[in-house]
Amino acid sequence: MSVLVYTQNWDGKFKKSSFELVSYGSKVAGMLNTSLVCLSIGTVSDEELLKLGKYGAGKILRVDNEYCKILDNQVYSDIIAQAALKEDARVIIMSNNTEGKAVAPRLSVRLKAGMASGVSKLPLSTEPFTVYKRTYSGNAFAHLVINTDIKIITLAQNSFDLIETPNNASIENMSVSTDGSLLKTVVKNTQKQIGMLLLTDAEIVVSGGRGLKSPDNWGPLLELAGALGAATACSRPVSDEGWRSHEEHTGQTGKVIAPNLYIAIGISGATQHLAGISSSKYIVAINTDKDAPIFEVAQYGIVGDALKVLPKLVEAVKELKK
Amino acid sequence: MKILVCISNVPDTTTKVKFVESDTKLDTAGIQWVINPWDELSLTRALELKDDASSGVKSVTVAHVGPASSEPTIRKALAIGADDAFRVNAEPADSYYVAAQLAEVIRREQYDLILCGIESSDYNGSMTGGMIAEFLGIPSISGVSDIKIENGTPVIIRETDGGREVVSVPMPFVAIVQKGIAKEPRIASMRGIMTARTKAVRIYEPSPAEPLTRIMVFEKPSPRAACKFIDPENPRQLIELLQNEAKVI
Numbered sequence: 001m002s003v004l005v006y007t008q009n010w011d012g013k014f015k016k017s018s019f020e021l022v023s024y025g026s027k028v029a030g031m032l033n034t035s036l037v038c039l040s041i042g043t044v045s046d047e048e049l050l051k052l053g054k055y056g057a058g059k060i061l062r063v064d065n066e067y068c069k070i071l072d073n074q075v076y077s078d079i080i081a082q083a084a085l086k087e088d089a090r091v092i093i094m095s096n097n098t099e100g101k102a103v104a105p106r107l108s109v110r111l112k113a114g115m116a117s118g119v120s121k122l123p124l125s126t127e128p129f130t131v132y133k134r135t136y137s138g139n140a141f142a143h144l145v146i147n148t149d150i151k152i153i154t155l156a157q158n159s160f161d162l163i164e165t166p167n168n169a170s171i172e173n174m175s176v177s178t179d180g181s182l183l184k185t186v187v188k189n190t191q192k193q194i195g196m197l198l199l200t201d202a203e204i205v206v207s208g209g210r211g212l213k214s215p216d217n218w219g220p221l222l223e224l225a226g227a228l229g230a231a232t233a234c235s236r237p238v239s240d241e242g243w244r245s246h247e248e249h250t251g252q253t254g255k256v257i258a259p260n261l262y263i264a265i266g267i268s269g270a271t272q273h274l275a276g277i278s279s280s281k282y283i284v285a286i287n288t289d290k291d292a293p294i295f296e297v298a299q300y301g302i303v304g305d306a307l308k309v310l311p312k313l314v315e316a317v318k319e320l321k322k
Numbered sequence: 323m324k325i326l327v328c329i330s331n332v333p334d335t336t337t338k339v340k341f342v343e344s345d346t347k348l349d350t351a352g353i354q355w356v357i358n359p360w361d362e363l364s365l366t367r368a369l370e371l372k373d374d375a376s377s378g379v380k381s382v383t384v385a386h387v388g389p390a391s392s393e394p395t396i397r398k399a400l401a402i403g404a405d406d407a408f409r410v411n412a413e414p415a416d417s418y419y420v421a422a423q424l425a426e427v428i429r430r431e432q433y434d435l436i437l438c439g440i441e442s443s444d445y446n447g448s449m450t451g452g453m454i455a456e457f458l459g460i461p462s463i464s465g466v467s468d469i470k471i472e473n474g475t476p477v478i479i480r481e482t483d484g485g486r487e488v489v490s491v492p493m494p495f496v497a498i499v500q501k502g503i504a505k506e507p508r509i510a511s512m513r514g515i516m517t518a519r520t521k522a523v524r525i526y527e528p529s530p531a532e533p534l535t536r537i538m539v540f541e542k543p544s545p546r547a548a549c550k551f552i553d554p555e556n557p558r559q560l561i562e563l564l565q566n567e568a569k570v571i
Contacts, residue, residue: 010484071482073452073462096448098483101440102464102498105452108418114534115417117448130538136339137443143538154448184461184491188477192485200483204571228571246502252335252443253359253501261570271336275443278543282568284560285549295549300563304554316558320565 002037003029004089006080007052008099009044015201016162017095019055023163024122024155025093026056031126032090036167037061039083039174041068041076046171053169055162061087061174068178071099072185077106078178084111086174089150091129096154097200104154113150120159120279137252137275156279157200158258199248202231205259205280207250209235209273211266211287211306215243220310221265227317233257235267251276265306269294286310323378323471323493325368326433328385328424328450329399330358330414330442331392341540348444348540357395359507360439362402366504367469368437369403377471381405385427387412387420393523400518401510408524415533417445421453422531428458434493435476440465440500451498461495467502 005025007018022038029036038057040049042064049060063079080103084092092107094100096118108115120141121132128145131153135142146152199205206225208218225232232248239249250257252272258279265286267273274297277283285298286306295301302309333339334354342349357365365384372379384399384407386392396407408431410423428436438451455462467486468479478489478497510518552560564571 008483070487073455073464077456098465098481101448102452102462105417105421105449106456106462108449108534109421109453109456112534115449116535118446134446135444135537135540136333137335137446138543139339140341140540140542142445142540145536145538146534147536148534184495185463186490187487188490189488190485191487198484240505249501253363261564261568271338275335282564282570283546284564297546298549299547299568300552300560301549302552302554302557302560309554309557312557313561316561317571320561320571 001032001034002087002089003032003034003091003093004084004087005036005038005057005093007038007040008095008097009040009042009048012042012044013048014051017097017157017201019052019162020158020160021093021095021155022052022055022057024160026163026165027122028091028093029056031123034090035059037087037089039063039080041079049171050169053167054164056165056167057169058167060169060171062171063174063176065176065178067180067183070185070187071102072183073102073106074182074184075178076103077110078182079176080107081110082176082178083174084150092150092152094152094154096156100154104152108152111150112148113152114146114148115152116144116146117154118156119153120156134279138278139275156258159279197231199231199233199250199255200257202257202259204228204230204261204263205233205250205257206230206263206265207233207235207267208238208244208265209267210237211268217307218244220307220314223314224263224310224317227314227321230263235273264294264298265310267294268292269297323380323434324432325371325379325382326385326428326436327361327365327368327382327399327404328436328438328454329361329365329395330439330444331355331386331388331395332358332442332444335359335443345540346538355392355395357399358439358442360441360499362507363504364437364439364499365399365402365404366506366508367499369508370504371469371471378474379471383407383433385424386410387414387423389413396523397518398510400521400523401514402508403514406522406524408526410526410528412528416535417447417449417453418535419531419533421450421457423528424450425454425457426529427526428454436494436496438496438498440498451496455496461491462498463489463491463495464498466497466499469497469499469503
């Protein structure tokens with residue numbers, strides 16, 4: 001019996017979110033009184049894999065063959081299913097990121113394992129196996145029971161803190177029966193955001209809305225983000241107008257994020273926007289309208305013209321960072 | 323080429339959700355039901371492809387699992403421009419159950435391209451599309467922000483964690499679409515509303531399948547503390563609070 005965590009890599013490296021998953025998996029294994037096994041697919045060095053041990057990984061499985069160089073949902077779900085059966089996994093944990101969303105549902109059907117996505121807490125109970133998951137776009141949470149022997153969970157990003165529980169990790173190169181017959185995806189071109197902090201990974205996010213009035217007014221916001229080491233986001237009208245790239249759109253139909261700090265500048269806080277940011281730990285709002293709904297979810301607010309307030313904020317942050 | 327668009331029937335996204343029966347069920351009183359926003363964008367893209375004669379798309383069908391009360395949402399999709407629809411007459415118990423129902427019909431009716439929204443705005447599952455593909459044993463591409471048909475071959479842009487890729491895959495396959503797939507949802511014209519009444523909606527009884535999960539109870543997020551207002555003349559105070567009280571910078 002085991003708990004299996006699938007740890008995705010980015011060009012052979014793990015991210016903080018990988019270690020969050022392992023920390024979470026380690027706790028779940030503890031609740032079930034069993035051991036934690038991690039699975040890595042692709043080319044990852046021993047040194048990088050062993051970093052997972054710091055967060056509780058015991059056995060680390062590595063699958064690396066010519067068929068897993070790109071993400072093919074069928075190939076990946078087949079490999080994870082083989083690892084789960086080999087390790088007699090009772091719970092399979094993945095991130096609720098793009099790759100997790102692509103692969104986990106296929107795995108659920110393949111193993112006939114009940115699945116819960118966007119889980120943001122440890123299981124509420126193990127018998128019956130009950131998890132806490134986001135519903136109604138953050139307006140409610142559900143206690144969801146998974147009825148099958150094998151359970152699949154995708155963990156919401158930034159929802160679980162790192163916990164160091166050093167373990168003697170060992171690496172096992174696992175061979176799989178997966179061959180080229182499943183591989184149907186052909187990648188013709190790849191673009192990567194290089195050197196940019198990913199919005200979904202960021203601990204601090206500075207976000208602008210229509211209240212900034214013109215794309216020419218983004219300078220001070222970018223300066224504030226730079227001073228705080230923050231990623232930048234925007235509201236839907238701003239991306240629809242083409243003031244900012246749609247990659248930055250945060251909200252119901254855009255990205256859903258949960259940073260430690262979200263600074264909303266000139267954003268009124270429509271329900272659809274709040275759906276994307278309501279899991280942020282702290283929300284700061286700067287808006288001219290004191291009745292704007294964003295102040296109902298913010299812990300700190302400034303009623304005023306963002307274009308006047310921002311330069312002073314930038315100055316204060318720069319002084320602090322000196 | 324036949325396109326299938328799977329649609330979910332969800333409360334209007336501005337709804338303040340409430341629960342009844344000891345927080346086990348959604349209070350449906352006064353709720354406006356709409357096509358799930360991502361499914362509406364999928365439908366729009368499917369119709370754009372059909373409008374382009376070079377794509378070879380001949381028909382756009384809408385699929386739904388739900389009781390008779392969700393008919394108005396299906397009719398809305400027909401009014402927007404879908405050619406026909408089918409509904410599996412069952413409560414959508416969980417994603418596994420819904421995907422099993424849809425896969426059964428797709429197996430019989432055969433579609434080349436199946437479009438599903440990345441998630442529904444009610445259960446936020448992000449599961450149905452991938453599950454349908456696995457039931458059918460066909461490829462799936464997730465995070466799709468654009469899809470074109472060039473010389474009978476799909477050319478897809480998929481968003482990844484930290485980039486994007488241009489990919490291709492043989493048909494039939496499931497495309498799980500997200501933001502970018504269409505700019506604005508297409509709106510029904512008066513003529514569309516009139517003709518929707520006469521379009522065929524096939525109704526199927528469910529095939530045997532069991533849900534694997536069950537929602538026991540809903541809870542509302544814990545209320546946040548009241549907002550502390552800071553003097554706009556002295557934003558330095560905000561930075562001090564973020565550093566010393568919230569400890570986030």
